[in-house]
Amino acid sequence: MTTRNLAHDWFPRPLPENIELGPNVYIETSYIFSAFFSTRQPGLIMEEGSGAYGLAWIATGPRAGVKIGAYTCLNGGGLISDEAIEIGAHCLFAWGTIVTDLTTPRPEEIGRRRRALIDITNDPSRRLRPMADTKPVHIADNVWVGFDSVIAGGVSIGRGAVVGCKTVITENIPPYAVVVGNPCRIVRYLEPDDSEDVRMAALREFGLAPALATWPAKGARAPS
Amino acid sequence: MIVETPPLHLLAPGKRIEGDWFGGSVPENIVAGENTRIDSSACFRPYRAKGPVGLRTGANVTLWGTALAPAEDATIEIGDDSWIANAVLACRVRIKIGNRVFIAGGVTITDSDFHPLSPAARLMDTVAISPAGDRSRRPPIDARPVEIEDDVWIGINATILKGVRISAGAVIAPGAVVTANVPAGCRVAGNPARIVVGEA
Numbered sequence A: 001m002t003t004r005n006l007a008h009d010w011f012p013r014p015l016p017e018n019i020e021l022g023p024n025v026y027i028e029t030s031y032i033f034s035a036f037f038s039t040r041q042p043g044l045i046m047e048e049g050s051g052a053y054g055l056a057w058i059a060t061g062p063r064a065g066v067k068i069g070a071y072t073c074l075n076g077g078g079l080i081s082d083e084a085i086e087i088g089a090h091c092l093f094a095w096g097t098i099v100t101d102l103t104t105p106r107p108e109e110i111g112r113r114r115r116a117l118i119d120i121t122n123d124p125s126r127r128l129r130p131m132a133d134t135k136p137v138h139i140a141d142n143v144w145v146g147f148d149s150v151i152a153g154g155v156s157i158g159r160g161a162v163v164g165c166k167t168v169i170t171e172n173i174p175p176y177a178v179v180v181g182n183p184c185r186i187v188r189y190l191e192p193d194d195s196e197d198v199r200m201a202a203l204r205e206f207g208l209a210p211a212l213a214t215w216p217a218k219g220a221r222a223p224s
Numbered sequence B: 001m002i003v004e005t006p007p008l009h010l011l012a013p014g015k016r017i018e019g020d021w022f023g024g025s026v027p028e029n030i031v032a033g034e035n036t037r038i039d040s041s042a043c044f045r046p047y048r049a050k051g052p053v054g055l056r057t058g059a060n061v062t063l064w065g066t067a068l069a070p071a072e073d074a075t076i077e078i079g080d081d082s083w084i085a086n087a088v089l090a091c092r093v094r095i096k097i098g099n100r101v102f103i104a105g106g107v108t109i110t111d112s113d114f115h116p117l118s119p120a121a122r123l124m125d126t127v128a129i130s131p132a133g134d135r136s137r138r139p140p141i142d143a144r145p146v147e148i149e150d151d152v153w154i155g156i157n158a159t160i161l162k163g164v165r166i167s168a169g170a171v172i173a174p175g176a177v178v179t180a181n182v183p184a185g186c187r188v189a190g191n192p193a194r195i196v197v198g199e200a
Helices: A110-121 A196-205 B119-128
Strands: A019-021 A044-046 A051-053 A057-060 A065-068 A073-075 A078-081 A084-087 A098-100 A137-139 A177-180 A185-189 B055-057 B062-064 B067-070 B075-078 B083-085 B088-091 B094-097 B108-110 B146-148 B187-189 B194-196
Touching (some): B075 B088, B088 B094, B108 B146
Parallel strands (some): A019 A044, A051 A073, A078 A098, B094 B146
Antiparallel strands (some): A177 A185, B187 B194
16 A cells, blocks of 8 residues: 555645545545544545545544445544444535444443543553444435534434434434434424436536446335 | 554643644643643643632543633642543633543533623623723623532533533433533433433
8 A cells, every 4th residue: 555645734644544535535634534543444435526624533443444425525523433334425414513333331331431541541642442332323325414413323314314403313313304403303304306317417417427326226215 | 554643742830742733832820640641732722720720630631632711710620530532621610520531522511601691791791802891890600610520421512511510420421411410320311411211
């Protein structure tokens, strides 16, 4: 592998070697990887046309694997992974949004949290150790997440769903749902009009042809 | 190969931190325990304490990208082995954090409302804090100390408001807005935060 540096990056480090970037991927600064400790091959996949803008950041433990689908936009916010976060194609993430595969600890597991904190103090880099179980997160295609929202460990969000700003998601969200609040609740469902034809037309509009055929066939429906 | 993160720097009063991207220095009026580390003097950008001790930490504390914002007469106290990252500690009188407390990114802890509640007093405040005003003549602002006891875990983007005591071993779920005391060993979630039982 060769060392890759971003042109005009204000942060003086190369990109991690164990990340796989598709065509037309944008990464604003290598700063986003300042807590990227994955040792997987690859630890991160960013598919074609996806982007990490501003101070979007990706913090991972050694076992973590993160996938960001085609044309997904991370406009700030953070991904925190010790296991697996999979984000589909054409998703939008606003600033301050946190997606994590860590679960909230049970209060009675106090010994585990104490041990983790003592371990951290013996490490000059003070890398965080897991204090609770991890559960993979799966976010399907064309999901829009509003600013300062939190998507917690073990959650699946269905295709086309919208998460309002400052929402805390701790349960699975069905496709095309609009979900808001803390604790979160579903307020309505959207018309599933984001067909394969719509996607192809959008790509053709910019002279693009998708290398990936991950977009599901027509007929996905919102639950009635 | 993994990109190495530089080790965090030992915290000591009045020192400049070697290789710090932020041009500031650590204030003189702090007390830092052994092996307490910090990433940058940028943490002290909002530090206004003028008293003998504006920040007191125990040993083995980690402070990472955290806004340490005690007002002139205020003190922030942090016990041993606590870990705080990307949080805001906005302190008008006293914020006391115990031993082995974990505070995740995006957390705000404040012991005041920053401004008065009544419309007339608030209007006064806008003038007093304006470039043409005088901050020493601001109207009274309600402030009540916050205390976070040992072994508390605070999740991402949670908010702890004035006068709250979080008792030992409690867990604050991500995004929770804590407006009332939390009993020992409980988990709270939501806005406003309420006690939850079972999986969450």
